[in-house]
Amino acid sequence: MQPEQALKAITPKATDFSQWYVDVVRKAELMDYAPVKGFMVIRPYGYRIWELIQAELDARFRASGHENAYFPLLIPQSLLEREAAHVQGFSPEVAWVTRGGSEELAEPLAVRPTSETIIGAMYARWVQSYRDLPLLINQWANVVRWEKATRPFLRTTEFLWQEGHTVHRTAEEAQAEARRMLDIYRETAESLLAVPVVAGVKSAGERFAGAVDTYTIEALMSDGRALQAGTSHFLGQNFSRAFDIRFLDEDGQEKFGWTTSWGTSTRLIGALIMVHGDDRGLRLPPRVAPVQVVVVPIAAGPRGPEVLEAARALTRELEAVARVRLDDRPEYTPGYKYNDWEMRGVPLRVEIGPRDVDAGTVVLARRDVGTKETVPRAGVREAVAARLEAVQQELLEQARRFRDSHTYPITREADMEAYGFRGFFAGDWCGEEACAQAVKERHGITIRCLPFGEEPQGSGCIVCGRPARARAWWARAY
Amino acid sequence: MQPEQALKAITPKATDFSQWYVDVVRKAELMDYAPVKGFMVIRPYGYRIWELIQAELDARFRASGHENAYFPLLIPQSLLEREAAHVQGFSPEVAWVTRGGSEELAEPLAVRPTSETIIGAMYARWVQSYRDLPLLINQWANVVRWEKATRPFLRTTEFLWQEGHTVHRTAEEAQAEARRMLDIYRETAESLLAVPVVAGVKSAGERFAGAVDTYTIEALMSDGRALQAGTSHFLGQNFSRAFDIRFLDEDGQEKFGWTTSWGTSTRLIGALIMVHGDDRGLRLPPRVAPVQVVVVPIAAGPRGPEVLEAARALTRELEAVARVRLDDRPEYTPGYKYNDWEMRGVPLRVEIGPRDVDAGTVVLARRDVGTKETVPRAGVREAVAARLEAVQQELLEQARRFRDSHTYPITREADMEAYGFRGFFAGDWCGEEACAQAVKERHGITIRCLPFGEEPQGSGCIVCGRPARARAWWARAY
The missing domain is CATH 3.40.50.800 (Anticodon-binding domain)
Incomplete structure (x- = not known):
């Protein structure tokens, strides 16, 4: 293929952003479509980016006291159903193994969509005393979620990720852990991927199934849509009660542990592409470039x-x-x-x-x-x-400028229209799910997070006008 | 637990080797049993050993020109059935996904038992010209094989491994690749794990399903049974014909590629334990010890x-x-x-x-x-x-002495009895599967390999007495 042809073959971003994205990921040989719908192959050039992300995260996890382990791919249905909110959230997305060799299984086995349940069952055995805590384990693994609409790296039926699962003696320690891991995600996104993010807490309607609090980092793609780039959950005692994770505390009392989980995935590669890419193709920050x-x-x-x-x-x-x-x-x-x-x-x-x-x-x-x-x-x-150092900084600066110039403080929901419903909309929120739901239905726009440290500005909820309880960042999201 | 109790809790090797093994892997916290029969959890201490093995192998793969990639976990039934010998070998061991979310799947999906088929389907797209060759890709992944009898690390329903898959222009190049990768396995077993191995070719009856030649490294455990520790396959054109992997050669002719595959797994951890462990527990070679x-x-x-x-x-x-x-x-x-x-x-x-x-x-x-x-x-x-260097060398020397003193040159099958059917038996073989099969049925002893460079000694086949075509090493195996 001649150079002009190669360039022509990438659809311009302005013409069709989705097609531009697909053109770039395929032509740069980051991925290819697999013979099964919704699955993809991560080709060597794309996989190398993932390895560089893994190396950075793994070093940070290790430095903060975590160890890696490996838990089974297949989870018995009864175990998956042990925590009520969790199963309700995940069961529509589960792939089921029903046959092994020549026999029908007595109980179907879920291909893990996430591993809180199987890990919870093991932690119940391993945690006996306060001396066993905190228990700080991470797993690098593949997971499967049966998705209807898929998009390379952003949403695929199978994806690669890491999932951390920890148990603590007190609620405060577990909360601190959940926040510390979110910080690691934020620092990695910014320093390695040159992707600036806003960090905050999810509204109740956007929480992980089974969590008490979900913390998130959200990035803005160059088409003005947001991407959730990593989440960390304070699970309270929901899973420790469901799985009976108890320990004998120093005071002689038997208590339930406090747990967290946190994960980020190959989705980060999608963020990288959509934040930095241009009409000539990818632009990779040096620290994560397979070839610098x-x-x-x-x-x-x-x-x-x-x-x-x-x-x-x-x-x-x-x-x-x-x-x-x-x-x-x-x-x-x-x-x-x-x-x-x-x-x-x-x-x-x-x-x-x-x-x-x-x-x-x-x-x-x-x-x-x-x-x-x-x-x-x-x-x-x-x-x-x-x-190389200058390129790394310049890409972060460009992304930051784009993000800042596409973050709009608003006082009314109607203000979103002037910006074509693209970008982050920072507006007050009354705290009622009904208001969040109404905006979602009308414009496909959701609350991405309530950023840490931001307070209501006093204009009243952008939807209902009543007094606000929080400042929220809203956006259309991938 | 007091120290004496801890020691007492490990069954002596001489009393019951199998129980000794299980005691050691559990008490040293290398693994734990999962809630699903046949599955295990690799705990942090065991997983760290795997990471150290991975790091060494990965560096050697990279230095020899291979890149990592990731292919889907689930393989359509029709794809798995494309290569006749392959499907016959693997279908009794396959776990099937038949439901995704709320829907029954039109075609069952196999949880990969190995990935020649799905990778072959992708290579058919990627290989067009001789300039695309050799194609040298490795994958680190989990695989599932529905096993009846399982044993931690040695045979579990799910295990972690790497699988290399390559395409070459000529049969000679593919053969050289298969042998080169076996060499990497041999060197890693000996230099990292301090496990001496014998390298050779498998007899036809012990070949990988779909291979033309299977090369293997075999180690001797301290109970006198052999363990296959890594295999490398020259697949000829079997898979390239089944999956249509063709390229336009420099001479303008369209040709089928020549392929190889090679793999080793968490089974290596089992070898490490059974070669070096004693009645006090594990003895880890420093290069692979999480704590040195x-x-x-x-x-x-x-x-x-x-x-x-x-x-x-x-x-x-x-x-x-x-x-x-x-x-x-x-x-x-x-x-x-x-x-x-x-x-x-x-x-x-x-x-x-x-x-x-x-x-x-x-x-x-x-x-x-x-x-x-x-x-x-x-x-x-x-x-x-x-x-530390001295310990590494001493463990290799001890294992080598044990292996050498338990390798018995024999001229008749009956000679095995004097050694309690334990150890490697080096004896001539006529090359007929019937003789190999007879020994397997009588004593559970199989041909582990025909070691490279060894010739028949002239005593005639140890089974039938007819002129020998090869020198074979026989043993009971895990």
């Missing part, structure tokens, strides 16, 4: 071998400071390669041709802002490291 | 705080050279702690008491050989690093 630097030799003509040798030496040198790849494919022109790697979102391109070899220079091209500059070959390592 | 060094302060009495402070400083210093843990639990005696960490297989214990503080020494106790020595506090980092 691509070296493209301009090696046609008689001096080709010499240039290629210089490009190889350059690549070897840059390996000390970055994830670098040399594109020495002889069958493509430099122009084709530029477009190809831009489409794949590689943050920095290094070009080297005969004139650079003579002058002792190389050309650095930034994917984020499209600038090119000539730098001395001698200082190239430092220049590359500095530019 | 435990520091135990002898801190009772008036000088307790001072000793504890010295133990803390020592721990911090040792963190630079090892995965170290300080056991400062006030509720247990040093003696209890010694037994507890020995049971968990920690390779090296460092004891520090008031006399050590005064003398500027510490005591090092090795788990592998049970020796204790006093070393100067000043050189403790170097001493610890050297002892």
